[in-house]
Structure formats: C-alpha cells, structure tokens
Amino acid sequence: xxxxxxxxxxxxxxxxxxxxxxxxxxxxxxxxxxxxxxxxxxxxxxxxxxxxxxxxxxxxxxxxxxxxxxxxxxxxxxxxxxxxxxxxxxxxxxxxxxxxxxxxxxxxxxxxxxxxxxxxxxxxxxxxxxxxxxxxxxxxxxxxxxxxxxxxxxxxxxxxxxxxxxxxxxxxxxxxxxxxxxxxxxxxxxxxxxxxxxxxxxxxxxxxxxxxxxxxxxxxxxxxxxxxxxxxxxxxxxxxxxxxxxxxxxxxxxxxxxxxxxxxxxxxxxxxxxxxxxxxxxxxxxxxxxxxxxxxxxxxxxxxxxxxxxxxxxxxxxxxxxxxxxxxxxxxxxxxxxxxxxxxxxxxxxxxxxxxxxxxxxxxxxxxxxxxxxxxxxx
Numbered sequence: 036x037x038x039x040x041x042x043x044x045x046x047x048x049x050x051x052x053x054x055x056x057x058x059x060x061x062x063x064x065x066x067x068x069x070x071x072x073x074x075x076x077x078x079x080x081x082x083x084x085x086x087x088x089x090x091x092x093x094x095x096x097x098x099x100x101x102x103x104x105x106x107x108x109x110x111x112x113x114x115x116x117x118x119x120x121x122x123x124x125x126x127x128x129x130x131x132x133x134x135x136x137x138x139x140x141x142x143x144x145x146x147x148x149x150x151x152x153x154x155x156x157x158x159x160x161x162x163x164x165x166x167x168x169x170x171x172x173x174x175x176x177x178x179x180x181x182x183x184x185x186x187x188x189x190x191x192x193x194x195x196x197x198x199x200x201x202x203x204x205x206x207x208x209x210x211x212x213x214x215x216x217x218x219x220x221x222x223x224x225x226x227x228x229x230x231x232x233x234x235x236x237x238x239x240x241x242x243x244x245x246x247x248x249x250x251x252x253x254x255x256x257x258x259x260x261x262x263x264x265x266x267x268x269x270x271x272x273x274x275x276x277x278x279x280x281x282x283x284x285x286x287x288x289x290x291x292x293x294x295x296x297x298x299x300x301x302x303x304x305x306x307x308x309x310x311x312x313x314x315x316x317x318x319x320x321x322x323x324x325x326x327x328x329x330x331x332x333x334x335x336x337x338x339x340x341x342x343x344x345x346x347x348x349x350x351x352x353x354x355x356x357x358x359x360x361x362x363x364x365x366x367x368x369x370x371x372x373x374x375x376x377x378x379x380x381x382x383x384x385x386x387x388x389x390x391x392x393x394x395x396x397x398x399x400x401x402x403x404x405x406x407x408x409x410x411x412x413x414x
Contacts, residue, residue, distance in 0.1 A: 041155045041214045042164075045148070046171040048112070048209040053172040053280075055119070055202035057179020058186070059195045061276040062269070063135065064258050066192040070128040074256055078375020080132055081255050085367025087139030092364060095143035096150070096357020100350060104151040105215050111144030112210050116203040123196035142364065146356035149340055153352055154216050161344045162298075165337030166291025173283030173333060180280060184273020192269075227348035230355055236346045239405050240362050243339045246303055246400060247366045249392035250332045253310040253385050255371040256378045260313065261322060264382050271319060278323035282330025290334045295341040300400040302338060305331030307393040314386030336363070346405055 059066075067077050099107050118141065121134030149165060156164035183195045230236060261267045261275065286305065290298040305328045312325030340356055347355045377385040 044212040048206045049172040050175040051206040053175020054179045055199040057176035057280055058183035058199045061258050065262055074378045075375040078371040081371035082368045084139040085364050087136045088142035089361055089364035091140055091143030092357040092360035096146035096353035099147035099150055099353035104147040107147040111141045112207045115141040119200040123200055145360045146353050149356045150352040162295045162341035163291050165340055166287045169287040169333055169337050170284045173280055176280030177277055180273040180276030184270045187269045235405050242403050244362045246396045247363045249396040250306040251370050253389035255374045260382055275323045275326045279326030279329050282327035283333040286330035287334040295338040296404050299338040300397045302331035302335040303393055303397050307390050310386045310389040
C-alpha cells in the first residue's frame with residue numbers, strides 16, 4: 036500500500052508520541068498513589084481527566100470542518116508537550132493533577148486527526164487508514180512502558196515525565212512537515228441531513244457508548260490492582276503494559292483488515308478476555324496476555340469510526356467524529372469513580388461485572404450495528 040507524504044509524517048509523529056506517552060500513561064495511577072491519593076480519589080481524578088477530554092471534542096471537530104485540520108493538530112501536539120512539562124515539574128499531587136488534566140484537553144486532537152487521516156487516505160479504506168493510525172501510535176507504546184518501568188525503578192516515577200517531554204519535542208518537530216488539506220464543503224442546494232436528525236447515526240452513538248462503558252470499566256485501576264493486589268514491581272508492570280501496547284498495534288492492524296462491522300464485536304470480546312485473565316489468572320504471563328488482548332479496546336475506536344463514516348457526509352467528518360469521541364469521553368468521566376468505588380469494596384469485584392456488561396455489548400453490536408447505505412448527497 037502506498038504511503039503518501041502526509042500519512043508518513045503523521046504516522047511517524049504518532050509513533051514517536053506513542054513512545055513518550057507509553058512511558059508514563061499507565062503509571063499515572065500508581066504515581067498518584069505515591070503522591071498520597073487513595074483509590075477513590077484516583078477514580079475521581081481519572082473522571083476529571085475524562086471531563087477534560089469531553090469538553091473539547093465537538094468544538095474541535097467543528098473547527099476542523101470549518102477552518103482546517105492541520106492547525107488543530109499542531110495546537111494539540113504543543114499543548115501535550117506543555118502538560119507533560121507541568122507534570123514533570125510537579126512535586127505534590129495537585130500540581131501534578133493540573134498537568135494531567137491539561138493533558139486530557141489534548142484529546143481534542145482525536146476528531147481532527149481522524150478526519151485528516153480519512154481525507155489523506157488515497158486508495159485505502161477508511162478502516163485500514165484509521166487502524167493504521169492506531170497501529171503506529173501503539174507501536175510506539177510498545178517501547179514506552181519498558182523505558183518508563185526501567186527509569187521509574189532507578190530514578191523514580193517523576194523522572195519518566197521529564198524524559199517523555201524530551202521525546203514529545205521530537206514528535207512536535209516531525210508534525211510540522213505534514214501538508215495542509217482543502218476544507219470539505221457540501222452542496223448548498225442539496226445539503227446533507229443534519230447530524231442531530233440523522234437517526235441511524237444517533238442510534239449508532241448509543242451502541243458505541245455502551246461498548247466503551249463496558250470495555251473501560253475494568254481498566255482505570257488495573258495498574259493499581261497489579262501493583263497492590265498482585266504484587267508486581269514497576270519493571271514487571273512495564274513489561275505487562277508493553278504487552279498491552281503490542282496488542283494494541285497488532286490487533287488494530289489485524290482487525291483493520293476485516294469488515295469494521297465484524298471487527299467491532301470481536302474487539303469487545305477480546306477486552307472481555309482481558310478482564311477474565313486479570314480476575315482469575317495468576318502469574319506474569321497470564322497478566323501480560325490479558326493486557327495484550329486489551330488491545331481490542333484501542334482497535335474498537337477506529338472500527339467504530341469507520342462504520343460511522345458510512346452514515347455521514349464527508350463535510351461532517353470532523354463534527355461526527357467529535358460527537359463520537361464526546362460519547363466516549365463522557366464514559367471516561369463516569370466510569371473511573373464507579374471503578375474506584377467498586378475497588379474500595381472489593382478489588383476483584385469490577386472484573387466479573389465488566390465481563391457481564393461486555394457480553395451484553397457484544398450482543399447489541401451484532402444486532403444493532405448499522406448496515407452501510409449510500410448517501411445521496413455524499414458523492
């Protein structure tokens with residue numbers, strides 16, 4: 036498959052960013068605990084992170100559709116670097132949380148990035164393009180946790196944020212080489228159906244919302260579970276997170292080669308196996324396998340976006356992707372406090388609950404995912 040200039044530089048920037056983010060992201064709940072937070076507080080902080088994500092997606096999608104995607108990508112990369120510097124400088128919990136929440140705001144990159152990649156795809160399918168994006172980012176995330184665990188064991192977890200900031204500088208520089216794209220317009224005489232009147236798209240949002248909630252419930256405090264309940268060292272946790280990143284990359288690539296409608300419920304089922312292995316498994320290999328299968332969660336996002344693309348006009352890509360990301364972000368607000376509450380009651384309780392919800396979500400995805408139909412105003 037031919038890789039044009041824009042796809043190449045975005046993919047390279049994402050790979051490098053994945054290395055940096057992988058160094059610290061999964062360790063953040065552990066670091067919060069070191070700074071004095073209890074599991075329920077950590078759940079609330081992670082919920083705040085979700086709130087920071089939620090407020091940005093729709094405005095970013097709207098701005099991308101109206102004013103272009105590249106400026107928003109540049110802004111998101113720069114803001115992520117700033118947030119990581121703040122976290123690296125923090126010595127107590129609340130300055131760290133401030134940086135962490137600023138980092139959450141960078142989630143607005145999701146819809147402009149997805150619409151940029153979709154527009155730049157050439158002869159690739161939407162599913163192949165978006166899963167390729169995920170694969171490149173996740174490939175960087177394979178390296179990051181190993182580096183983060185090694186640095187954290189030797190120099191402390193605070194040091195990994197300084198190292199990640201240096202890597203993010205390189206990623207910012209790479210992104211400057213991408214090309215601008217023309218702004219998509221619809222025919223004013225024959226405009227597409229408004230997204231708020233597009234019942235097929237709105238129904239699919241509900242399917243996606245249930246899927247994200249079911250898949251995410253077991254995740255927020257899984258690092259703490261492995262560290263506290265399973266007794267793993269930071270280096271061992273880094274190995275497990277690396278297995279997860281490898282699963283993100285490989286499963287995104289593999290599931291991107293099949294129909295998004297078939298791949299989406301498969302990705303959810305794999306996350307159910309992750310929850311089962313953390314709940315009932317024993318030993319590093321099984322926990323690593325569980326995190327590898329958690330790659331289905333990362334793969335599910337582009338598979339959902341690819342299905343949504345068939346329901347909307349190309350001039351609505353940014354806003355529609357933003358709406359889908361907002362649904363996911365709302366789940367990220369509500370789920371961590373619930374996970375923290377369940378963890379306080381019983382650290383093991385969240386896993387069978389998650390498995391039951393995922394089973395329901397898989398059934399809903401099979402029964403109610405949309406069948407693509409041509410849009411009269413889309414060509």
